[in-house]
Amino acid sequence: MNFQNTLEYAIKMDRNDPLNHLRSEYHIPPHEGADSIYFCGNSLGLQPKATESFLKKELDIWKSIGVEGHFKGENPWVNIQKKFKKPLAHIVGAKESEVVAMNNLTTNLHLLLASFYQPSEKRVKILLEQGAFPSDHYVVESHMKMKGVSPEDHMILIKPQQGELFTTEEIIEHIEGIGDELALVFLPGIQYYTGQFFDLKNITRAAHSVGALAGYDLAHAAGNVLLSLHEDQVDFAAWCSYKYMNSGPGGMSGAFIHENHSNDPNFPKLTGWWGHHLDTRFDMDNHFHPSAGADAWILSNTNILSAVAYLASLSVFEKTNMSALRSKSEKLTGFLEFLLIEDELLKANVNIITPSNPDARGCQLSLSLRVNAKAIFDGLIESGVILDWREPNVIRVAPTPMYNTYEEVFRFSEILKKLIVENS
Numbered sequence: 001m002n003f004q005n006t007l008e009y010a011i012k013m014d015r016n017d018p019l020n021h022l023r024s025e026y027h028i029p030p031h032e033g034a035d036s037i038y039f040c041g042n043s044l045g046l047q048p049k050a051t052e053s054f055l056k057k058e059l060d061i062w063k064s065i066g067v068e069g070h071f072k073g074e075n076p077w078v079n080i081q082k083k084f085k086k087p088l089a090h091i092v093g094a095k096e097s098e099v100v101a102m103n104n105l106t107t108n109l110h111l112l113l114a115s116f117y118q119p120s121e122k123r124v125k126i127l128l129e130q131g132a133f134p135s136d137h138y139v140v141e142s143h144m145k146m147k148g149v150s151p152e153d154h155m156i157l158i159k160p161q162q163g164e165l166f167t168t169e170e171i172i173e174h175i176e177g178i179g180d181e182l183a184l185v186f187l188p189g190i191q192y193y194t195g196q197f198f199d200l201k202n203i204t205r206a207a208h209s210v211g212a213l214a215g216y217d218l219a220h221a222a223g224n225v226l227l228s229l230h231e232d233q234v235d236f237a238a239w240c241s242y243k244y245m246n247s248g249p250g251g252m253s254g255a256f257i258h259e260n261h262s263n264d265p266n267f268p269k270l271t272g273w274w275g276h277h278l279d280t281r282f283d284m285d286n287h288f289h290p291s292a293g294a295d296a297w298i299l300s301n302t303n304i305l306s307a308v309a310y311l312a313s314l315s316v317f318e319k320t321n322m323s324a325l326r327s328k329s330e331k332l333t334g335f336l337e338f339l340l341i342e343d344e345l346l347k348a349n350v351n352i353i354t355p356s357n358p359d360a361r362g363c364q365l366s367l368s369l370r371v372n373a374k375a376i377f378d379g380l381i382e383s384g385v386i387l388d389w390r391e392p393n394v395i396r397v398a399p400t401p402m403y404n405t406y407e408e409v410f411r412f413s414e415i416l417k418k419l420i421v422e423n424s
């Protein structure tokens with residue numbers, strides 16, 4: 001792209017943006033009478049305008065027909081899972097039978113580890129990152145302890161050979177080095193701190209080549225980058241829906257279980273009555289007859305209010321598609337990167353941690369600020385730029401293609417420049 005460092009250019013990009021209509025689907029938090037610049041969709045996505053009416057509808061059903069809502073009305077609650085299949089399968093690149101919406105992310109990671117971590121005498125190790133998100137670390141650690149495996153000896157915590165980013169080659173070398181002692185590779189899709197997007201296909205292939213399985217925490221990847229979990233032969237994955245998928249604080253999680261495993265009725269799993277096949281679920285005979293595919297992992301009846309908030313958000317995703325979103329995202333984040341590099345002052349004061357290769361990142365750029373980082377961050381918040389802070393000096397800036405604009409990216413760079421001058 002031949003970007004230009006002017007407001008006029010940014011405005012023109014917005015005018016020509018085929019997705020510019022999507023912004024009006026969201027409530028943009030105000031700041032001093034205008035829209036704030038919300039670059040925090042990596043932490044909590046904005047509220048779709050549709051959410052309120054989706055919630056109101058189910059509240060009305062509950063109000064007017066009570067328990068009958070499970071089986072009556074336009075969308076009987078007992079069948080609500082069906083509505084997730086198509087949009088989720090599209091977003092993560094799966095077959096409909098391989099995806100399910102349930103629980104919260106950490107809970108799903110535990111359910112998946114319960115299924116996918118079956119250590120044998122020799123094959124006990126799990127490879128994860130040293131800098132893994134705390135839940136990922138705790139999930140692995142606790143499953144090892146539950147199985148009587150020593151985390152100290154068998155959690156293999158890898159860190160980048162140089163700097164903060166991994167190469168795919170070094171990850172594959174680690175996998176091959178552990179070889180037939182490796183049970184599982186458990187990595188993020190996108191690393192939450194650096195914004196690096198891992199090569200799921202080649203990492204999964206390497207895991208399989210030594211007889212291990214591969215699963216991913218897609219909290220920062222789902223709804224952000226193009227995924228092809230089915231084709232890449234990923235064994236399992238889970239994500240939260242309140243980051244790039246705008247389902248609301250603490251919103252439901254999603255999980256993927258490859259049909260290689262989910263089609264096997266005897267695949268080990270923790271079970272509950274709601275994973276029992278609907279045909280005989282209410283016979284209550286305690287003979288578990290699993291639902292087809294990933295639905296067999298469902299434990300409980302669905303949290304309907306959380307589910308419809310997720311469906312409201314997915315209804316906006318259905319107004320576009322992931323390749324259109326990703327195509328805008330590459331340009332929007334590319335424009336941010338351009339402004340940070342092009343301007344001498346920004347270049348001297350801001351170090352971009354995130355990979356410069358668009359294929360190795362999503363929309364987020366993680367920036368380490370060389371001087372007075374906290375004061376600059378506070379100044380950004382005061383100026384109506386909403387983003388987040390990670391110790392010791394990192395701000396994560398996530399322009400999302402759903403609702404952010406090129407003009408916001410440009411204005412952000414101007415505000416950042418001003419704050420750097422004021423704080424030098």
Ligand SMILES: *Cc1c(COP(=O)(O)O)cnc(C)c1O
Pocket residue numbers: 104105106107133135136188192217219220240
């Ligand atoms: C946000 C995030 C979580 C959050 O887990 P919850 O169970 O939804 O609280 C987990 N893992 C990663 C990598 C995250 O970024």
